[in-house]
Amino acid sequence: MPKLSYRDASLAAVQHSMREDQTVWCVGEDLGRGGVFGQYKGLREEFGEERISDAPISEAAIMGAAFGAAMIGTRPIVEMRFSDFALCATDELVNQIAKARFMFGGQSRAPMVIRKPMGLWRSSAAQHSQSLESWYAHIPGLVVVCPGTPQDNYSMLMAAIACDDPVVYLEHKGIWDIEGEVDFSKKYEFGKAKIRREGSDVTIVSWSNTANLAVEAAEALSGQGVNAEVIDLRSLWPWDKEAVLQSVAKTGHLVVAHESVAVGGFGAEIVATVAEKAGHTLKGPVRRLGAPRSLVSYAPNLEDMLRVTSEMIVTAAQETLEKAN
Amino acid sequence: MTSAGHNFERGRLLLEMMERIRAFEEQACLAAERDKLVLGAIHPSIGQEAVAAGIMHNLLKDDILLSTHRGHGHTLAKGASSLAMMRELLGREGGCCGGKGGSMHIADFDVGMLGANGVVGANITIAAGAAHAIKLLGDNRIVVDIFGDGAINRGPFLEGMNWAVVFKLPILFICEDNQYSATTRTSSMTAGDGAAARAVSLGMQSTTVDGNDVEAIADTMADIAARLRAGGPPELLHAKTYRRTGHTSFDPATYRPANEATEEEKKNDPIKRQRAILLAAGMSEAEIQSLHENAQKEMIDVLKKATDTPFPANETAFQDVQDIGSPMVEAY
Ligand SMILES: Cc1ncc(C[n+]2csc(CCOP(=O)(O)OP(=O)(O)O)c2C)c(N)n1
Ligand SMILES: [Mg+2]
Numbered sequence: 001m002p003k004l005s006y007r008d009a010s011l012a013a014v015q016h017s018m019r020e021d022q023t024v025w026c027v028g029e030d031l032g033r034g035g036v037f038g039q040y041k042g043l044r045e046e047f048g049e050e051r052i053s054d055a056p057i058s059e060a061a062i063m064g065a066a067f068g069a070a071m072i073g074t075r076p077i078v079e080m081r082f083s084d085f086a087l088c089a090t091d092e093l094v095n096q097i098a099k100a101r102f103m104f105g106g107q108s109r110a111p112m113v114i115r116k117p118m119g120l121w122r123s124s125a126a127q128h129s130q131s132l133e134s135w136y137a138h139i140p141g142l143v144v145v146c147p148g149t150p151q152d153n154y155s156m157l158m159a160a161i162a163c164d165d166p167v168v169y170l171e172h173k174g175i176w177d178i179e180g181e182v183d184f185s186k187k188y189e190f191g192k193a194k195i196r197r198e199g200s201d202v203t204i205v206s207w208s209n210t211a212n213l214a215v216e217a218a219e220a221l222s223g224q225g226v227n228a229e230v231i232d233l234r235s236l237w238p239w240d241k242e243a244v245l246q247s248v249a250k251t252g253h254l255v256v257a258h259e260s261v262a263v264g265g266f267g268a269e270i271v272a273t274v275a276e277k278a279g280h281t282l283k284g285p286v287r288r289l290g291a292p293r294s295l296v297s298y299a300p301n302l303e304d305m306l307r308v309t310s311e312m313i314v315t316a317a318q319e320t321l322e323k324a325n
Numbered sequence: 326m327t328s329a330g331h332n333f334e335r336g337r338l339l340l341e342m343m344e345r346i347r348a349f350e351e352q353a354c355l356a357a358e359r360d361k362l363v364l365g366a367i368h369p370s371i372g373q374e375a376v377a378a379g380i381m382h383n384l385l386k387d388d389i390l391l392s393t394h395r396g397h398g399h400t401l402a403k404g405a406s407s408l409a410m411m412r413e414l415l416g417r418e419g420g421c422c423g424g425k426g427g428s429m430h431i432a433d434f435d436v437g438m439l440g441a442n443g444v445v446g447a448n449i450t451i452a453a454g455a456a457h458a459i460k461l462l463g464d465n466r467i468v469v470d471i472f473g474d475g476a477i478n479r480g481p482f483l484e485g486m487n488w489a490v491v492f493k494l495p496i497l498f499i500c501e502d503n504q505y506s507a508t509t510r511t512s513s514m515t516a517g518d519g520a521a522a523r524a525v526s527l528g529m530q531s532t533t534v535d536g537n538d539v540e541a542i543a544d545t546m547a548d549i550a551a552r553l554r555a556g557g558p559p560e561l562l563h564a565k566t567y568r569r570t571g572h573t574s575f576d577p578a579t580y581r582p583a584n585e586a587t588e589e590e591k592k593n594d595p596i597k598r599q600r601a602i603l604l605a606a607g608m609s610e611a612e613i614q615s616l617h618e619n620a621q622k623e624m625i626d627v628l629k630k631a632t633d634t635p636f637p638a639n640e641t642a643f644q645d646v647q648d649i650g651s652p653m654v655e656a657y
Binding site: 023025050051055056058060061063064065066067068069070071072073074091092095096100101102103104105106107108140141142143163164165190191237238 | 389391422426430432442443450455457458459485487488645647649650655
């Protein structure tokens, strides 16, 4: 089994999909030279400039044109460079891509993957650091996924490219270099969470890079005799309610942690669902961790003020256990 | 100046299509105002039918069309069924979009019509992408995207046109200039010399045609289509016409000079002009009248049938949103 970086795992997924299916192509700024994070390196040489297509700095046109191309028989992979710039193509994604199939009474499909590298990336400040996954989860018509490991960035991208729905594919740009073993034969099923660590005392639900921090937190907790279960949701729409409810039924304690702003975040959706369906089984208060509703700074100490850390997850788990009913 | 003399049959087809579009929209307006059966806004293209008829005459079924909120004429001329369209306007079962889109999202993929759009200018980039895919797939269809004079002040106009030029795509952008953007005269809000000048600045070949002269539009489009089928590059066509109704069927258009619309009708109604051409070319009054009456009959019948059609089944409100995470399975 090869050991690959998060970046190279995604590269392998694109490469394997493009070899299998001639209608898959990639379009975005600076792709010819390998993409700004090197996640397309070497693909131009193998597939040529039509299938690894550069684009003008026209996010609306990249998104809109890829959509037009998706409606008539190709499967575009759209690269938005930074998820922040994808906001320049909001109409195209939200009003057009997400709605076309429905508005046209099922006449069209938009089989496309929209890659939007998101998240804190040291000293990138307010316009290059956002995580807006909960916005997309709010939009009917979109599938929303947030891979957090090299294995998932392979299997989930393969599945996203093969999917007939538009998939908002949110990679975390802080973890391009993390490495892990990648089994190319592993298939990803949308809406299936991954139990990253089994435990019976407290359930920690997370996704993207924060799921990695949750695993670290669980290891620290185990040193204190607390057995935490870590659920990496991986996809936010659809999301694996079953996995969360089953785990909470077992532990009676819930911590939800994500990097994006807590207010109106997807963590709130999870907590609300648990409250509705299993509130009576909870043995302690729910803890929800997310960024304060403030803006990301340039200075490292200020940037850190908005960061959810593994230490904070440990503390949150301790608090829900301490305040047990 | 135009002459239908050399192509009498084409002239007849063009008039017939314009009559059908006019009759369709007159019935649609009646359904909205008199019958209160069209619940949402409709944007009539009465007075602008020459563009739809002249352009679509030169497109094949597989060619791709994208249009605007004012797209009934374009859609009908591309070959969509008048009954399916009327059902859509009334939000009924069997409407081209199952009653889920209405007038502003009318589409018929079977005839290459990829949709009107409720967002001004949005189809410009999408159309460029359709042409992009055609080039990638190596087939020889062409794409036509029609937008209004107001749309050229939106960003997608620049982004989509630049895209088409950079990638040398087989697409024609048509600015159907009816001189108004909703309740504002477009010229008062537009810098420079408008759509054609902007296209020229991007290195695009740009043609201007009398948008009320269906023969001239059909001639011009025949040439452009031949160039696009031979491999492009993209072009722009500016067709100046006039919006005779208000912005929507509900809009009395009190913001413009009282006699403007009637003067325009007298001088420039594309149907009257085409009738005169055909009469001069030897078509009988009776035949001209029968084209009119047949169109009226068709659309009165279509409205009646649409009115008698049931609304869509409730559960279709959750259909065709997405396969993965479908609201048919679980909405929340
Ligand atoms: C992005 C956007 N802004 C505003 C509107 C509201 N609106 C609908 S049609 C219209 C006027 C468009 O003018 P034009 O492009 O000339 O087309 P016409 O209505 O004349 O056919 C406006 C402002 C809209 N639908 N989309
Ligand atoms: Mg206009």
